[in-house]
Amino acid sequence: MKKLALLPLIALMASPAAAQSAEEIAAAALEAAPVWDGHNDVPIQLRGRFRNVIADFDFEDTTDTGPEHSEGRTMHTDLARLREGKVGAQFWSVYVTAALSEPEAVQAVIEQIDVTKRLISRYPDDLALALTADEVEKAVAEGRIASLMGMEGGHSIGSSLAVLRQTYEIGARYMTLTHSKNTPWADSATDTPQHDGLTDFGKDLVREMNRIGMLVDLSHVSEKTMHDALDVAKAPVIFSHSGARAINGHARNVPDSVLSRLPENGGIVMIVGLPGFLNEDARQWYSAREAEQTRLSVLWQGQPAAVEAAMAEWDAANPVPMATIADMADHIDQVRKMAGIDAIGIGGDYDGMPTGPVGMEDVAGYPALFTELARRGYSQADLEKISFGNMMRVLRAAEAYKASVATMPAIETPVPE
Template sequence: MVAALRPVFLFALLFAAESAVAATPEQVAAAALAAAPVWDGHNDVPEQMRDRRKNVLADFDFRDTTSTGDAAKGIAPMMTDLRRLKAGKVAAQFWSVYVSANLPEPQAVQATLEQIDVMKRIIARYPAEMQFCTDSACVESAWKAKKVASLIGMEGGHSIGGSLAVLRQMHALGARYMTLTHFKNLAWAESATDVPMPQGLTPFGKDVVREMQRLGVLVDLAHVSEKTMMDALAVARAPVIVSHSNARAINHHPRNVPDAALDAIKANGGIVMVNFYPAYVVEDTRQYNARRAGEEARQKALNTGNPEGTKAAMAEWDKANPAPIGSIADVAGQIDYIARRIGADHVGLGGDMDGIEVSVKGMEDVSKYPDLFVALARRGWAQADLEKLASRNMMRVLKAAEAYSAAHRSDPPIENPTSF
């Protein structure tokens, strides 16, 4: 009788083995996203509300924004809406309340308050689809309710106007990360894209990091210089994030993260969330932008006093020299590099959707995340690592930051004197 059963048993083993081998990249990606939906680190819908609508929502419909473009004016449709978030398996989003770093700091504080307000109003409009969250428990609750957990991040320390009191009030309003700089230096922090400062963070800048972590506001190192990264990491006692940046070893843009900082982020327990902007993803695009800037400077010199001549010459140059924008494979390559360098526990996604005018081919809007996961599965990524990339890493980082804050709840607030 045992002998009679043996062929059946062998068949079952063979069938199980064939089933395991037969799992396609599409199936691996789908299983990963079913277990751990996407948590994206940076989306600029609030900026679009300010630029397109002056924050007046009125007839704005966030369920479908595909008709928000104006071809005659060269305005592209928005990259984000509820329908495409669902298609993209995005179930948690840090909404960036970015305001221009060119604003005087008092105006920047006001504008940041307005951006928090407009995003909260959008979330409140769609209670069946979105849930405002300020902690990891709320994110998990929103997922169970099939809603998009919606958190707020401030993009640039100018949003607090040099005041730890303002930082505390932004936290009270729900901000849960702050990018230390944007494209310009602050008095207390060096940006990656401004003139060098003597140091990355001043003593006050280090106090900003300490107070953020005491409060449970994630320290975001996107946009900052390498010196600022290393200074912040030396002070940090809880994991940090880089909400929307790439590896400088692949694309040498100063906005990207150098290997030394990647290694320090690993030691810190933090996460680098990969961006989809071609100029930060693809080195060829960065080089193209430099060539174009050089040609524009040449044409301005040749057409002194004749701006229309410069404009016409650049139109011809652009026609003859289309910009390379890269593809989904280039984003996968960035993710691969970071994971190989510091481990799959320290990489995430921060697409910068609606904060960029163009994305790499294949990642044109928020519906495209599953395609990226398929591309990674084709490269050999296992389901468990894809789940980490999707949201498990971000959840771990936020919980660690919350634990640190809870342990230091009784610490006195760090004070700084008022400036006027």
């Protein structure tokens, strides 16, 4: 009789009302494993807005960095919003424009590494420079945001393995092989192919990145470059800020043919928040707008005011479709479908785009994404992998491969005569 008396209580405890809500599951996951974000462009904001003079820059609160500044919008990132967004580790992008010549890009990326280190050092209670997985772990345990750096675009090394090695020595922990344009050794996703993927030098560069422990980032590269890099790589690759091409057809996103190879490599796609890469209707809108701009420029040659007026009318009649948190979650679903839960990370691209999706306009919005994922049935363990665990595994694997080839000599290439 006593056992029977317990049954209603047991049934109540197992009822949906007693189950954790999606918000509670997400909160528990982010408390245990805060977001390790793969890509944030604060450093280029410092260059564009302040010419890297940051003595008076207040990173506690950047909500006053509005239209009066050169970028014409408020920054997405500050310490307060990083805390609100449950960010525990951050790859700061030391991006410089691909329009620079290679020698100019080498100088500029060193300046960006320098300004990023200076920013980190100004806030020792909140930020900690992290060069290894152990240092990331230590910083998070101390309640500080582990701060790593990634170079966005191979133009930043001037086609020199020596420069590659030295940028690693001063702190860069990943390099995106291209940005918007081809390099002399790799094809970009958004340029006319020249090399059919990676050249022999490009393949040696991937090998050298693996040898020294620098992560190979395949965001921005062409599909053939992705495959060539996977053919060569001995350590897991990353896509620091990309989506799934099956959901949005933009060339910047990762096709299923590549996603299906990630389990064997151990790599991850860190899902981007840029609306035009998330929502297919938005991608189509941008394409239609560019086509209209071209049409009007031909129709009203030499009359820029007429073109501007006509484009204003077009914009008023054709509002841009808005990307949502659900769109971002759809990309995560697709990566899980093709590559599994271990292949997913987060790479927002904040401060490198006009805005994030609705409800995630800035870095404070990550809990909303994880709540959406919990609603879709992702467990707390799943969410902890997506937020932090998968990236930690990848970095540890890169470090383990580096240790395993510690006696391997550097790959040498002749300097120009």
